[in-house]
Amino acid sequence: MAILQIRQAIRDAMKEEMLRDERVFLMGEEVGHYNGAYKASEGLLEQFGPKRVIDTPIVETGFSGVGIGAAMCGLRPIIEFMTFNFSAVAFDQIMNNAAKIRHMTNGQFGVPIVFRGPNAAAHMLGSTHSQAFEPYYAHIPGLKVIAVATPYDAKGLLKSAIRDDNPVIFLESELMYSVKGEVPDEEYTIPIGKADIKREGKHVTVVTWGQGVPVSLKTAELAAKEGIEVEVIDLRTLRPMDIETVITSVKKTNRAVVLFHDWPYGGVGCEVIAQIQELAFDHLDAPVLRECYEDVPFPYADNLEQLVLPTPEKGLAAVKKVLYRG
Amino acid sequence: MAILQIRQAIRDAMKEEMLRDERVFLMGEEVGHYNGAYKASEGLLEQFGPKRVIDTPIVETGFSGVGIGAAMCGLRPIIEFMTFNFSAVAFDQIMNNAAKIRHMTNGQFGVPIVFRGPNAAAHMLGSTHSQAFEPYYAHIPGLKVIAVATPYDAKGLLKSAIRDDNPVIFLESELMYSVKGEVPDEEYTIPIGKADIKREGKHVTVVTWGQGVPVSLKTAELAAKEGIEVEVIDLRTLRPMDIETVITSVKKTNRAVVLFHDWPYGGVGCEVIAQIQELAFDHLDAPVLRECYEDVPFPYADNLEQLVLPTPEKGLAAVKKVLYRG
Amino acid sequence: MTAAGPTEVSYEDQLKAAFKDQSKDDILRDYLAMLRIRRFEEAAARAYTRGKISGFLHLYIGQEAIAVATQQAIQPQDRVVSAYRTHGFALALGSDPKACAAELFGKAAGLVGGIGGSMHFFDKAHQLWGGYAIIGNHIPVAAGHAFASKYTGDGAVTLVFMGDGAVGIGPVHEGMTLAGIWKLPIVFVVENNQYSMGTPLSRTLPVEDITSRAAGYGFKSDRFHVTSVAETRDRIGAAVKRAREDNQPTLLELITYRFRGHSMSDPAKYRQKEEVETWRMQDPLERTLRALQLLHGFDEAALEQLDGEVIAEVDAAYEFADKAPPPLPEARFANILVGE
Amino acid sequence: MTAAGPTEVSYEDQLKAAFKDQSKDDILRDYLAMLRIRRFEEAAARAYTRGKISGFLHLYIGQEAIAVATQQAIQPQDRVVSAYRTHGFALALGSDPKACAAELFGKAAGLVGGIGGSMHFFDKAHQLWGGYAIIGNHIPVAAGHAFASKYTGDGAVTLVFMGDGAVGIGPVHEGMTLAGIWKLPIVFVVENNQYSMGTPLSRTLPVEDITSRAAGYGFKSDRFHVTSVAETRDRIGAAVKRAREDNQPTLLELITYRFRGHSMSDPAKYRQKEEVETWRMQDPLERTLRALQLLHGFDEAALEQLDGEVIAEVDAAYEFADKAPPPLPEARFANILVGE
Numbered sequence A, B: 001m002a003i004l005q006i007r008q009a010i011r012d013a014m015k016e017e018m019l020r021d022e023r024v025f026l027m028g029e030e031v032g033h034y035n036g037a038y039k040a041s042e043g044l045l046e047q048f049g050p051k052r053v054i055d056t057p058i059v060e061t062g063f064s065g066v067g068i069g070a071a072m073c074g075l076r077p078i079i080e081f082m083t084f085n086f087s088a089v090a091f092d093q094i095m096n097n098a099a100k101i102r103h104m105t106n107g108q109f110g111v112p113i114v115f116r117g118p119n120a121a122a123h124m125l126g127s128t129h130s131q132a133f134e135p136y137y138a139h140i141p142g143l144k145v146i147a148v149a150t151p152y153d154a155k156g157l158l159k160s161a162i163r164d165d166n167p168v169i170f171l172e173s174e175l176m177y178s179v180k181g182e183v184p185d186e187e188y189t190i191p192i193g194k195a196d197i198k199r200e201g202k203h204v205t206v207v208t209w210g211q212g213v214p215v216s217l218k219t220a221e222l223a224a225k226e227g228i229e230v231e232v233i234d235l236r237t238l239r240p241m242d243i244e245t246v247i248t249s250v251k252k253t254n255r256a257v258v259l260f261h262d263w264p265y266g267g268v269g270c271e272v273i274a275q276i277q278e279l280a281f282d283h284l285d286a287p288v289l290r291e292c293y294e295d296v297p298f299p300y301a302d303n304l305e306q307l308v309l310p311t312p313e314k315g316l317a318a319v320k321k322v323l324y325r326g
Numbered sequence C, D: 001m002t003a004a005g006p007t008e009v010s011y012e013d014q015l016k017a018a019f020k021d022q023s024k025d026d027i028l029r030d031y032l033a034m035l036r037i038r039r040f041e042e043a044a045a046r047a048y049t050r051g052k053i054s055g056f057l058h059l060y061i062g063q064e065a066i067a068v069a070t071q072q073a074i075q076p077q078d079r080v081v082s083a084y085r086t087h088g089f090a091l092a093l094g095s096d097p098k099a100c101a102a103e104l105f106g107k108a109a110g111l112v113g114g115i116g117g118s119m120h121f122f123d124k125a126h127q128l129w130g131g132y133a134i135i136g137n138h139i140p141v142a143a144g145h146a147f148a149s150k151y152t153g154d155g156a157v158t159l160v161f162m163g164d165g166a167v168g169i170g171p172v173h174e175g176m177t178l179a180g181i182w183k184l185p186i187v188f189v190v191e192n193n194q195y196s197m198g199t200p201l202s203r204t205l206p207v208e209d210i211t212s213r214a215a216g217y218g219f220k221s222d223r224f225h226v227t228s229v230a231e232t233r234d235r236i237g238a239a240v241k242r243a244r245e246d247n248q249p250t251l252l253e254l255i256t257y258r259f260r261g262h263s264m265s266d267p268a269k270y271r272q273k274e275e276v277e278t279w280r281m282q283d284p285l286e287r288t289l290r291a292l293q294l295l296h297g298f299d300e301a302a303l304e305q306l307d308g309e310v311i312a313e314v315d316a317a318y319e320f321a322d323k324a325p326p327p328l329p330e331a332r333f334a335n336i337l338v339g340e
């Protein structure tokens, strides 16, 4: 098995799918000549040429719409948002066209498209560039939403997303592009809609995704030092959500924390909580807690940004709280 | 006390505030010569002239941004979205400018603005015109979000919203503009951030807002016939949320249902659930359930639309379920 | 239209001149094609009033020549993308009037299964690619169809229609920008019917001539009053040819008029009777009818017979729609995601 | 810049001609104003490399003349609204370099309390109204400032700046559309520095001349190479006058060049050394320096003394920033909502 960075796993997934299927193309700002703002498309222009690796001007609504229109014609676009923060200006295209065209045409047209790019905060980019977009997209029927945290998951799930006949929102992280991990040399895919237990444990279930995964794993390490065995579930797919895996775990641990990189109000975190309290009510020994961004726009200053973020220490405090040990 | 429709209460609130404060103006599509697509601004152009009642072309991002820019100069714009469905194309202006300018300028500039208009589904308008926007806006720190269900609340809260120094999202309903109710003749305002108990009861708490209010009240009536006393809490303000009122009620009833007109995943409904299970964990005798839109894009056909909507009957079923009587 | 005065005379002469180069068969074909749309929509308006149709119903009455001309200007592989005022395109392109009426009635046999209603007519088999209800958001999508044509070499041209009220919104600008940079095989058509809802052009446009924008995108442009199918077809056709042969996008402004309110809920009080009457003189349907009378001797009886046939077809469509069953309850879960 | 050949001679002559109508004092003032910005940003680049500044840092090096000219063209009530390449505007408009440096360092004494960083410079007291980081979303906001001026009659003109990469995005079109319809007192300035990140104009623009869009909005326009503060001031000034006196918006395209990468993380490998060298000959700062030498006999020593003074001010600003305390932890909850 090769050791790859997440950015390379993403690049390889796109490359393999582009080799496999001529209908697949990549479009976005700086994806071609610049090799991607975060180098996730390194070498693809050279390999596939400007017909299939297309630099756009800064018109997120325009090129999202072009992707949707091309998908309706049978092509399979991958649309890169330089970051998902910039998808706010394309929100209508995703919510009203990508998500609804199959439905509103009664199945005459489909929109097999992937929107991908880094999501949520990076480091000291300020309030407009530090936002998580899963609460908006996961809310909408007609979309699938994925968030990845390892090279293995990134490659396997991106390949599935590209092959999927539905519109898929694929969330990466700027801060995690260099994270390394094993990736099989042979071809593989990971089914959309399956969570992954990243660490087993029996005392507390921590449900997480995306940037929350490494924080949760460190939380589990800290907890282990205090004799607490945390089970870390990486949802991987946020919509549709693999709630069975979560419930099975909670029925074992009887306690849960949801740890994620987004503001608290509503969103995916609350969906997890609502489902757990509904489906495992009699098994819960404590309320489900969330550990996430503070409910503030991101400040630029380093010291303030650190305070806003969820950390392993805060995760541990939440874990202890649901154990009534703190 | 006068009996007014909600649309008149809204009109009167705007009129009174425009009389009171020259900085207040109304801007949007068809708000002037046409008197508003749903006649919520009837007569205002005639009374205040085109300087203060401004018809715009169809450029939601453009006129939302103009409102924000004018507010930064000390004016107090009311921006009407013909429906909030069309705010999707202005999402970035609201999320990144309205909500963040005070923060990102370190308080040098404020954005005292109200975005108002009908929200969620009306009748047989299809998938793009039948969406609830509170999950998107209530998620964002820097905004206040209000949803009204009676003429009294509409007038009192809209006046407070116009006077508020922060950006406020004010959600009305096309289907409820003609709902009538008593409105005091003398001047009054209702504080933002206070829920209202629309009906008292002791067996089950139903938390609701907007179009959910009349459905919840009918649910309570049906329940009463079966000897179940439902307490109906109208949140009125979704952000900041008056969770105290909810928790006080749940501590009395020990059971709760959240009934609302939006898709289930995440959103305001799940926020309510997450808070209840956290703050009243030991008081809950059953999981908190949600009764809301089915998780599908809205179909046009009448029969299908009816199936998708929450109804008093479905509300009653949920109420009985949390009572383990069904 | 009854009083004969000096204007009336010159109107007739002008009409004769305008239609003299067309064959009787062609004029008759255009007349019937427009009439079918008009009668269909008049019936829709009645059905709406009777509560058989709900939601928003936007009628095309006055603009029919554009849809008919479009159908004549294109080839079978081409695509027509429209906003929400779409019944005319569907009928002109060959959609079954029964399926169209059933869609308005929200029935399973509707063009899109009763799921979309008036605003979301789609009929892939008849080149109709929408039916979009958010102003301007179909323009980038249509640019995407044209992009796909260039990608696959399918030789198709995409024609995308929008109202005068749509030209200010951002997505239109972005779609046009991309079409301009990438030289896509596309024709942008603004159907300038003088109003967006209750708002006249003067409050919507910074300058009167919408085609003044073409230069900024590197487009060719054309701008004219729609008074007959033939001229409209030829001028749309020239743009289609440029798109197909040279990948040269065109911005067309077609000046026209809608005789009804914006939708069924709009009484259109914002305009004067005189204005409407002036435009009636230019109504392509009315003009074509008069041409048949003046140039080809169609008398009242002949015209009534034609009308009767058209009305019979329309009535049958609405009868079908009325009797057709609604969608099955399960239909609301269909076509959201596939493959599950 | 050392080899003297035939081109060099004509370059000198051309320079002399260009600056001959300006007084020594004016040239010196412009030189120092530009130099201050350049030295400030060179210091910022060094601080970034040392890890004192983080996030995105977009330098204005090469474009300084525009900010300096803007300051000279406006009145105290006017507003300047920019995107995220803003240090130059702040310094030209009179912001305290200490506060600017402290902002980059994320310190409490920063221009916006360390909350915004490089992309969000705002300084209301010095007419700087942003500082926006989402491409194009400040254009409608700036139109809103101009709208407020018309509403209140405050007599202010709003000048809003954007990059060449911004002109395709929807909000720009919408803001311009409203300014055109409502005749707002505003000047739209495109700082065309040839690139948006790594993308040259040819992949961003459907036609080369950005001002070809002006007609569609009913704007006046002007387009020129920025080679000196004086000419730039006069041509911006003409647009400001039109805005103030006639409520006539103008679209200006200022052709310029950035000598650094897009941000500190961009090595700018996408352009050739020769290209950069050619543009260096047109760098307004360099030209103004040469004018001082050629026309007014400034020698190396005199210039070095001036430079030393500027550098001392800049160094003091960065020293201040380095020593200044970070924001208090509570600062993260401030200015989100007021009145609670």
Ligand SMILES: Cc1ncc(C[n+]2csc(CCOP(=O)(O)OP(=O)(O)O)c2C)c(N)n1
Binding pocket: B029, B058, B060, B082, B086, B089, C085, C133, C134, C135, C162, C163, C164, C165, C166, C193, C195, C196, C197, C262
């Ligand atoms: C983004 C958006 N804003 C507002 C509306 C509501 N709306 C529907 S049609 C219409 C008027 C459109 O006028 P025009 O483009 O001239 O087309 P016409 O109706 O004349 O064919 C408006 C404001 C919408 N559908 N989408």
Ligand SMILES: Cc1ncc(C[n+]2csc(CCOP(=O)(O)OP(=O)(O)O)c2C)c(N)n1
Binding pocket: A029, A058, A060, A082, A086, A089, D085, D133, D134, D135, D162, D163, D164, D165, D166, D167, D193, D195, D196, D197, D262
């Ligand atoms: C909506 C949006 N999309 C993408 C970006 C990322 N981005 C920031 S600057 C930039 C290039 C802008 O180029 P230009 O407008 O020419 O300005 P310059 O940097 O040359 O001053 C891009 C793509 C953004 N900030 N906002």
Ligand SMILES: [Mg+2]
Binding pocket: C163, C164, C165, C191, C192, C193, C194, C195, C196, C197
């Ligand atoms: Mg129109």
Ligand SMILES: [Mg+2]
Binding pocket: D163, D164, D165, D191, D192, D193, D194, D195, D196, D197
């Ligand atoms: Mg640039």
